Amino acid sequence: MLKCLKIVFFLLLVTSAVQAQKIGFVDSEYILNKHPDYKIVQEELKKQATAWKKEAQNLEKEIKEMYNALKAEEVLLTxxxxxxxxxxxxxxxxxxxxxxxxxxxxxxxxxxxxxELMKPLQSKIFDAIDRVSKRNGIAIMFDKAADLSMIYTNPVHDYSDFVIDELGIDESSVNKEKEAQGTENTTEENK
Incomplete structure (x- = not known):
């Protein structure tokens, strides 16, 4: 009986401790897309990838030219x-x-x-998530963009905008920039 009472008491303690913990989530993809440095990183990576792709295409072109030259001279070769x-x-x-x-x-x-390009930005975001979690007493913070499946999320527990604020990102300038890009894309499509 005493043993059973101890187990019940222990379960009550664990249950109350779990209930006292605050849980939240962020959407790191949303945060990244709002961060102005992310666009710079993406552009630099795209530029480098384009140069590498061009080199790969040049190699393929050389191989094709070698095949064509061989085919043209095939009858003359030993x-x-x-x-x-x-x-x-x-x-x-x-x-x-x-x-x-x-x-x-x-x-x-x-x-x-x-x-190499993303590590400093991810570090900034992680530090901001850490500060927001500590300030709001969050015991467990999930990332909605990670491989972890979140079937339902109540927006009340979404701390993504707090992290954006912590990073000092001005929402209005991000929204204005998106609108300007939308206008540029529309103008280019109309040409």
Whole structure:
């Protein structure tokens, strides 16, 4: 009986402790899109990716030109010369494949560059989330944009705008910027 009473008392303590904890969530994707530095990071990453893609396309173009030259001269080449040219083409294809893997593959230069550019911004956002959580007495903060499935979220528990305020992002300037971009896109579409 005493043992059963201890278990009930323990469960009551745990239940009351859990009920006293405050839980909230943020949408890191929403916060990132509101942050002005995110656009700068995206533009820089896009510029670098474009340069890398152009290099990959140049390699593919060289390979195609090598195949075309081989096909045009095929009748004039000896068997050894043909094999030598085919080996050169295979080496170029291998180099192109290695380049694509090195740049765009898993943990490639593209993802390393993305990580390098995003890390300072993510750190700022995480620090702001930490300060908002502590200020509001939040024990557990979820990220709505993460892989964690959130079937229902009550907007009352959304602290994303608090984080945006903590980062010092002026909502009105972000909204004006979006409106200006919308106007530019509409103007370009009408041309």
């Amino acid at each position: 068997e050894d010369m043909y094999k030598e040219r085919m080996e050169d083409i295979r080496q170029k294809e291998k180099a192109a494949s290695n380049y694509n893997t090195r740049v765009f593959g898993m943990n490639g230069e593209y993802y390393q560059k993305q990580d």
